[in-house]
Amino acid sequence: MSGVAGKAELEAARLLLSRMGISPADLVAVASDRPPAPTFAEYVPVVAAAVSAGTRRAYGSYWKRVVEQWGQRRIDEPTPSEIERLAEYVKTHVVARRNARGGRSAAEHLIAALRCLYRRAVADGFLSQAENPALKVAKPRRLPSTRRALADTRLAEINEVAASTGDDPASDSLLLRLHTETACRRGGPSLCGRSTWTRISV
Structure with missing residues (x-):
């Protein structure tokens, strides 16, 4: 297609506008009433x-x-x-x-x-x-997520190391339990209330 409307298309457009009660002058007037676009x-x-x-x-x-x-x-x-x-x-x-x-x-x-x-x-x-x-403009298609869950065996290994090493194994184990059961992010523990810690430690 050339992109230029032919005689038949123009006649169809005029017919449609006349049935809608709109004249070409009305379209020009609407465009001229539009406020100038800002930068x-x-x-x-x-x-x-x-x-x-x-x-x-x-x-x-x-x-x-x-x-x-x-x-x-x-x-x-x-x-x-x-x-x-x-x-x-x-x-x-x-x-x-x-x-x-x-x-x-x-x-x-x-x-x-x-x-x-x-x-x-x-x-x-x-x-x-x-x-x-x-x-x-189409948005780029999203790639599959690279996030994956830890295998149960690996999670058990992490809990075992945390419970048997470090300066405060009890607290480390409690933190791991919090993340495992709530799936909270790293900032989650600082937002937890006292009641949450009490429930988890039971």
Whole structure:
């Protein structure tokens, strides 16, 4: 397809608009009434102030990266292809960590951060839902998790060593029992109340 509407398509569009009671002039008027889109440097603080603290923590670093790359561009300028290129840039420049997955999570979070920003932009009337470029970019497919449970034999070995070595074997065994029975993370013991410790030690 050439991407250019032919005579039949134009006639069909005119017929549809006339049945809806809309003229081409109405469409032009709606577009001209739209407020001018702000730049990313102007709009990111607006969005950050409107979302929850948890959302700011999750997306703040990615919005900062967007401002670094596109700060002076209007939010209605980037295309889906440009978002994909930015996601690839973030993916290849992610800080390497022990549990890194090749930057896939960074690319996924960048796209999610832009989707959040563009949802606000649609709600604020800077562009329509159909013009939202972030919705036209697919998130990277997640890789299978590398986490796995300890085998019962290995867990028994760990408990045996903890109960027979160290400065305080009783406390070490109690901590291991806490993690085994509650599946809490490393910070869990500091959040446990006295009643929890009492129940576990029984």
